[in-house]
Amino acid sequence: MTALTLRNLTVSYDGTPVVHDASLAIAEGESFALVGESGSGKSTILKAICGLAPDWTGGIEVLGKPRGHAPDRSLARDCQMVFQDPYGSLHPRKTGDAVLSEALAIHRLPDRDARVEDALAEVGLDRRFRFRYPHQLSGGQRQRVAIARALMLQPRVMLLDEPTSALDVSVQAEILNLLKRLRRDHGLTYLLVTHNLPVVGFLCDRMAIMRRGRIVEIAPATALHDGSFTDDYSRSLYAASQGTDP
Amino acid sequence: MTLLSVENLTVSFPTPSGRTNVVDGVSFELGRERLGIVGESGSGKSLTGRAILRLIRPPGRVSGGLIFEGTDLNALSARQMRAIRGARISMVMQDPRYSLNPVMTVGDQIAEALHTHERLPRATLRARVRAMLESVRIDDPDRVARLYPHEVSGGMGQRVMIAMMLIPRPALLIADEPTSALDVSVQNDVLRLIDDLVRDNGMGLLLISHDLPLVARYCDRILVMNAGRVVETCEASELAHASHPYTRGLLAAVPRMHETRDELPVLDRSTWAGT
Numbered sequence: 001m002t003a004l005t006l007r008n009l010t011v012s013y014d015g016t017p018v019v020h021d022a023s024l025a026i027a028e029g030e031s032f033a034l035v036g037e038s039g040s041g042k043s044t045i046l047k048a049i050c051g052l053a054p055d056w057t058g059g060i061e062v063l064g065k066p067r068g069h070a071p072d073r074s075l076a077r078d079c080q081m082v083f084q085d086p087y088g089s090l091h092p093r094k095t096g097d098a099v100l101s102e103a104l105a106i107h108r109l110p111d112r113d114a115r116v117e118d119a120l121a122e123v124g125l126d127r128r129f130r131f132r133y134p135h136q137l138s139g140g141q142r143q144r145v146a147i148a149r150a151l152m153l154q155p156r157v158m159l160l161d162e163p164t165s166a167l168d169v170s171v172q173a174e175i176l177n178l179l180k181r182l183r184r185d186h187g188l189t190y191l192l193v194t195h196n197l198p199v200v201g202f203l204c205d206r207m208a209i210m211r212r213g214r215i216v217e218i219a220p221a222t223a224l225h226d227g228s229f230t231d232d233y234s235r236s237l238y239a240a241s242q243g244t245d246p
Numbered sequence: 247m248t249l250l251s252v253e254n255l256t257v258s259f260p261t262p263s264g265r266t267n268v269v270d271g272v273s274f275e276l277g278r279e280r281l282g283i284v285g286e287s288g289s290g291k292s293l294t295g296r297a298i299l300r301l302i303r304p305p306g307r308v309s310g311g312l313i314f315e316g317t318d319l320n321a322l323s324a325r326q327m328r329a330i331r332g333a334r335i336s337m338v339m340q341d342p343r344y345s346l347n348p349v350m351t352v353g354d355q356i357a358e359a360l361h362t363h364e365r366l367p368r369a370t371l372r373a374r375v376r377a378m379l380e381s382v383r384i385d386d387p388d389r390v391a392r393l394y395p396h397e398v399s400g401g402m403g404q405r406v407m408i409a410m411m412l413i414p415r416p417a418l419l420i421a422d423e424p425t426s427a428l429d430v431s432v433q434n435d436v437l438r439l440i441d442d443l444v445r446d447n448g449m450g451l452l453l454i455s456h457d458l459p460l461v462a463r464y465c466d467r468i469l470v471m472n473a474g475r476v477v478e479t480c481e482a483s484e485l486a487h488a489s490h491p492y493t494r495g496l497l498a499a500v501p502r503m504h505e506t507r508d509e510l511p512v513l514d515r516s517t518w519a520g521t
Contacts, residue, residue: 037429038400139287168286168456173499173510180509195430198501202510225504240431242503 003028003157003189004049004079007059011041011048019044019213021058028063028156031183031190033200033221035237036210042193043084044213046159049191050081062157077107080150084162086142090134096120096145097130103152119148123178140171147178151186160192164199176202197224197241209234249418249450250276250298250335253311257293257474260305269293270474271310276418280444280451282461282482284496285471291454294471295420298452299337300327315417333363336411338440340423342403346395352406353379353391359410378409382439401432405439412443418450426455437464458485458496470496 004026011019019041026032034042047053049060051071060067062079083089090099100116109115120130123144134142143163150158163179164172180203183190192204200207201224209217209231217231229235257269269290274281283291297308300319312319314335319327339345347355356375360366366374379387382405395403404424411419421440425433441464444451455461461468462485470478470493478490488494495513 037431169458170286170496170499170513173501174512176501177509177512196501197430198503198505201503201505202501202507237431240434 001028001064002026002061003030003063004032004191005059005061006045006049007061009045009048009056009058009060011044011053011056013044013053013055015055017213019048019056022210022215024208024215024218026189026191028189029187030206031192031204033192033194033204033207034210035194035197035200035207037195037237039212040210041213042210043161046081046161046191046193050079050159051075073107076103076155077153078155079157079159080153080155081159081161082143082146082150082163085166086139086146087134087166089146090142090149092134095131095133096125096137096148099145099149100152103149107153109153115152119151120145122151122182123148138171139167140174143167143171143175144178147175147182151182154186156187157189157191160190162194163192165194165196172199179203197238200224209237248275248277248313249315251311251313252276252294252298253313255294255297255310255312256308257290257297257302258307265307268474269297272471272474272476273310274469274476274479276450276452278448278450279467280441280453280465282453282455282465282468283471284455284458284461284468286456286496288473289471290474291456291471292422295337295422295452295454298420299331299335329363332359332411332416333414334416335418335420336414336416337420337422338404338407338411338424341427342395342400342407343427345407346403348395350394351391352393352395352398356391356406356410356413360413363414374413375409378413379406381443382406382409382412383435384409400428401436404428404432404436408436408440408443412447415447416449418452419444420452420454422454423456424453425460426457433460440464458493459500 002025006022006024009019009022010017022045034045036042044053048056054069062075067075097116100119101112104112104115125144129141164175167175182188194200201221204221206220208215211233217229217234219229223229227238229238253273255269255272256267258265258267272294283294285291296302298312302308353375356378357371360374361371375391376387379390384390384405425436428436453461453465462482465482468480468482468485469476472492478488478493480488498511501510
């Protein structure tokens with residue numbers, strides 16, 4: 001079954017289209033990456049899927065259900081997003097506990113206390129961290145809280161917008177390991193946005209390379225091993241990233 | 247020849263539990279070469295760069311020797327220090343979006359950097375700005391000089407900043423994470439540009455970054471910092487044979503293009519407290 005289907009998706013901001021005719025299908029349990037430079041429209045696709053960029057045409061299907069333009073509560077149960085910057089995406093005046101229980105309150109789910117505790121344990125934070133404010137946490141701990149928040153409703157699809165680019169390499173390794181383990185344990189589907197190709201190699205099965213709002217190529221992650229890209233732009237991006245490899 | 251020598255540099259800040267040394271006895275010498283300082287956030291690498299320019303304000307306290315071209319920087323007055331900042335030692339900051347003046351055109355900002363240190367006729371000033379923009383490989387310098395920072399891309403903004411820092415022809419350039427706000431494809435261009443300019447002008451470069459492989463590519467020598475101390479110094483070409491466990495941990499934690507590992511090795515924070 002496909003977890004996520006995009007059909008000729010065009011997304012606009014203020015009437016200016018920034019993503020043109022994007023089509024892709026991601027199987028359930030797959031980990032898929034969108035790569036490209038800034039301004040290539042990769043984050044915009046994620047925003048359109050989760051409803052933050054409502055001006056789109058074409059089709060979006062999540063787990064077989066087409067997504068409308070209005071806010072959709074049932075979609076939130078299936079599909080959640082983790083943002084790039086944990087410094088900006090957590091409410092500065094809410095404790096981890098408040099952030100995590102909010103989704104449960106909205107969806108009227110029982111056992112809030114136990115669920116919050118479980119979610120924190122899942123991301124490797126012990127109970128000391130439950131009532132802390134974001135400024136009392138390090139960058140890596142904050143990103144763990146943000147991931148726990150996304151997991152609260154037990155979604156099957158996770159949208160990850162550069163989840164590690166604001167973090168140090170050593171902390172990045174911890175978060176990447178965590179994401180890999182969560183996917184294995186819960187059978188999650190990932191759609192990951194990144195400009196870091198080695199991260200794709202570690203975490204993903206396939207990737208779409210984007211340029212100026214268009215998908216120029218869809219390649220398996222193994223293309224990173226041998227550079228077997230067909231499009232010229234993908235090859236130049238690969239060559240530029242090669243340099244960052246030790 | 248030694249351009250800058252740093253001797254037992256210590257920077258401390260007050261905390262509720264007394265003063266903490268954020269930079270703790272760092273010593274190194276820099277000639278006309280490219281030196282990289284690597285470490286995680288909180289390792290004190292940026293503060294080392296700022297301390298050299300004497301940019302640490304109270305309640306921060308700096309001690310230790312700073313000798314630049316035979317002058318003791320600590321002995322200079324604020325006015326004398328201003329004459330050195332920019333003219334002899336300059337610093338490229340991380341994010342051009344926050345470090346350029348948003349209400350001044352790019353050309354005026356570059357001209358201001360030069361004008362502060364040298365009185366020149368206006369025509370000469372304009373010609374120098376034009377030549378500088380060309381040397382940072384901006385194709386249409388006259389048009390770009392009239393743009394405001396919000397009208398240029400990140401990569402171009404960083405070139406503008408480099409132009410601004412190099413136009414007074416300093417002897418030492420400190421680049422603090424000059425490319426971490428940029429795309430991978432632009433990163434290499436900017437670093438190669440810094441590298442060319444530094445070589446052509448025979449300057450010294452202090453490149454501060456958390457990206458070990460990147461620093462290894464553009465520097466001659468590397469200092470690895472952890473918790474305010476230099477834990478290892480090595481030639482960039484010898485990085486793969488680094489001996490210190492912290493350096494090895496940092497190297498191993500980077501995902502590779504040919505990734506086959508199922509899990510990335512993680513630093514054991516109990517041994518490396520402080521970061």
